[in-house]
Amino acid sequence: TQLLEQSPQFLSIQEGENLTVYCNSSSVFSSLQWYRQEPGEGPVLLVTVVTGGEVKKLKRLTFQFGDARKDSSLHITAAQPGDTGLYLCAGAGAGNNRKLIWGLGTSLAVNP
Amino acid sequence: EAGVAQSPRYKIIEKRQSVAFWCNPISGHATLYWYQQILGQGPKLLIQFQNNGVVDDSQLPKDRFSAERLKGVDSTLKIQPAKLEDSAVYLCASSPHQVHHGYTFGSGTRLTVV
Numbered sequence: 001t002q003l004l005e006q007s008p009q010f011l012s013i014q015e016g017e018n019l020t021v022y023c024n025s026s027s028v029f030s031s032l033q034w035y036r037q038e039p040g041e042g043p044v045l046l047v048t049v050v051t052g053g054e055v056k057k058l059k060r061l062t063f064q065f066g067d068a069r070k071d072s073s074l075h076i077t078a079a080q081p082g083d084t085g086l087y088l089c090a091g092a093g094a095g096n097n098r099k100l101i102w103g104l105g106t107s108l109a110v111n112p
Numbered sequence: 113e114a115g116v117a118q119s120p121r122y123k124i125i126e127k128r129q130s131v132a133f134w135c136n137p138i139s140g141h142a143t144l145y146w147y148q149q150i151l152g153q154g155p156k157l158l159i160q161f162q163n164n165g166v167v168d169d170s171q172l173p174k175d176r177f178s179a180e181r182l183k184g185v186d187s188t189l190k191i192q193p194a195k196l197e198d199s200a201v202y203l204c205a206s207s208p209h210q211v212h213h214g215y216t217f218g219s220g221t222r223l224t225v226v
Binding site for chain 1: 116152153154155156157160168203205214215216217218219220222
């Protein structure tokens with residue numbers, strides 16, 4: 001059974017601080033997606049990484065896919081209160097109808 | 113483009129009652145998913161449709177949950193009878209055929225069973 005472990009589970013920081021969220025598995029994924037979910041809303045796709053070692057930047061967010069395609073990280077620089085939310089990673093397995101395997105999420109609170 | 117539409121947004125029912133949720137995916141998205149999300153946790157897949165056919169319903173509690181996607185467009189998820197542990201947010205998502213494109217989620221229906 002494929003599992004995705006996210007850490008930390010909870011994170012509370014002050015505005016302006018940097019942080020990194022990790023997503024780890026013993027399984028290889030064909031791609032990995034990061035979502036952010038705000039209270040009362042569905043998850044919103046932030047990025048998809050496909051190639052081992054790939055780095056993608058989205059403003060202050062930097063996403064990295066591990067060389068072996070088993071892990072990923074999300075780094076936020078100079079966090080702002082608007083970054084508050086639940087960050088979810090989801091990995092796609094092999095095959096044509098690939099089901100996403102979801103992590104349990106990292107709940108981030110950025111305090112002003 | 114219009115997003116994934118879900119209704120209702122909120123529903124409170126008593127245990128053993130029935131409830132139904134509706135989802136209209138993004139036009140042209142062949143794949144539709146229903147997820148259950150407990151507060152603060154990641155989504156759990158209940159059922160996946162490819163057009164109007166079921167691809168994966170391995171985690172759907174079939175004794176009480178049912179879903180259909182007639183004509184391969186909108187979909188309904190039903191719970192009958194509801195239990196207290198069914199209290200959760202029910203999310204609908206759709207995607208193009210290739211999962212690499214990511215999912216687009218609706219805002220969900222928050223169900224409270226009392």
